[in-house]
Amino acid sequence: MTSLPSLLSMMSQLIATPSISCSQASWDQSNKGVILLLEDWLSGLGFQCEIMPLPGQPDKVNLIATIGQGAGGLVLSGHTDTVPYDEDRWQSDPFKLNERDNKLYGLGTCDMKGFFAIVIDTIKDMDLSKLEQPLIILATADEESSMDGARALVSEGRPKARYALIGEPTSLTPIHAHKGIMMEKIRITGQAGHSSNPALGSNALDAMHAVMSELMIYRNGLKQTYRDANFVIDYPTMNFGCIHGGDNPNRICGRCELEFDIRALPGMDNQSLYQEIAALLPRIQQNTGTQIELHHLFPDVPSFSTQKESDIIKACERLTQKDAATVAFATEGPFLNQLGMETLILGPGSIDQAHQPNEFMALDQIAPMQHVIKGLVERYCLTPSTENEASRV
Structure with missing residues (x-):
């Protein structure tokens, strides 16, 4: 068996390998370097590693690393990309792991390259020759932008396991649900003209006022209709979020654009919401003599929910001594659920540090996370699935 680097050495190498994903091409990078590091370490532990390029994006790849066989098992999942960074606001090099004040600083320490180092450091000391069910390490591309890595997995129908944990930073709190998110744009095209005579044009700002008024009524209706006490909001x-229109006070506004988001509760369907909003627009278009278009800014992310009675939720509540909760941020959880796995979100570090200058993971998060990983691998991979089933009766 190949000798593995230490936990801090693995984390240092992952942090030193840039893998930013961004909708802006000037920032966007390949994640291949991170994937190749993980492949090297995991293959040394006996994992069968498959690198999957994303369709039409050869520089963006997923990794499925599998050891053991069976119909059940466990996926430990994370994304390999990071967000961009503000170099002038970092107190140290974001691509060099820096330890100070019992914290590990670097871009991706908690969100979420550090998770992979913790996973590999934990399982290297376990007897993986005695697996009764498969253990799968899943590493994805572009979670921070398009989530195309997770979408590609759904298209492929892989990987398959009974349970999955995504190690996003949750301060070691099990997360069983989060809202979905959709980001949309409404573009209104009117007719510009001299402001001294309104009849010379069709004012896109006037039409947008009507659109926003309808959306506010619609928004209030959603609030009155849908509630979920599991969420703080x-x-x-x-x-x-933002509005742009017109160019001068003495011209009739010829174009106006509004960008907005919706965060739906579990059980709500993003496509139905989109269609309901689209249905509000034709009447306003006719009344204002404008052209009104509704477009997706980004592909939507469904809401995520796993039953709190799920065995993996209960197991992680015992392992962490924390009750399962909900969060507002989106993850790849709904896509793993679509693959048929009962999924939860649980990882080291705090979301408060993610996407921030001087991102860090506190050192005291590592040992408890290793305790969780070891417990789940023992329960779902080192124990025959029949015993797992019996324990759920």
Whole structure:
């Protein structure tokens, strides 16, 4: 068996390998370097490693690393990309692991390259020759932008296991649900003209006022109709994020654009929401003499929910001594659920540090996370599945 680097050495190498994903091409990078590091370490432990390029994106790849066989088993999943960074706001090099004040600093330490190092360091000391069910390490591309890595897995129908844990930073709290998110744009095209005579044009800003008024009524209806007490904000939200229109006070506005998001509760369907909003627009278009278009800014992410009675939720509540909760941020959880796995989100580090300058993982998060990983591998991979089933009766 190949000798593995230490946990901190693995984390240092992962942090030193840039893998930013971004909708802006000037920032966007390949994640292959990170995947190749993981492949090297995991193959040394006996895993069968498959690198899967994303369709039409050869520089973006997923990794499925499998050891053991069976119909059940466990997936330990994470994404290999990071967000961009503000170099002038970092107190140290974001691509060099820096330890100070009992914290590990670097871009991706908690979100979420550090998770892979912790997983590999934990399982290297376990007897994987005695697996009764498969253990799968899943590493994805582009979670921070398009989630195309997770979408590609759903298209392929792989991997398959009974349970999955995604190691996003949750301060070691089991997460059983989060809201979905959709980001949309409404573009209104009117007719510009001299402001002294409104009849010379069709004012796109006037039409947008009507659109926003309808959306506010619709938003209030969603709030009155849908509630989920598991969430701090227990209703679906719609946020008007930015608006652009017109060019001068003495010209009738010829074009106006509004960008907004909706965060739907579990059980709500993003496509149905999109269609309901689209149905509000033709009447306004006719009344204002404008052209109104609704477009996706990004592909939507469904809401995520795993039953709190799921065995993996209960197991992680015992292992962490924390009750399962919900979060507002989106993850790849709904895509793994679509693959048929009972999934939860649980990882080291805090979401408060993610996407921030001087991102860090506190050292005291590592040992408890290793305790969780070891417990889950023992329960779902080193124990025959018949015993797991019996324990759920």
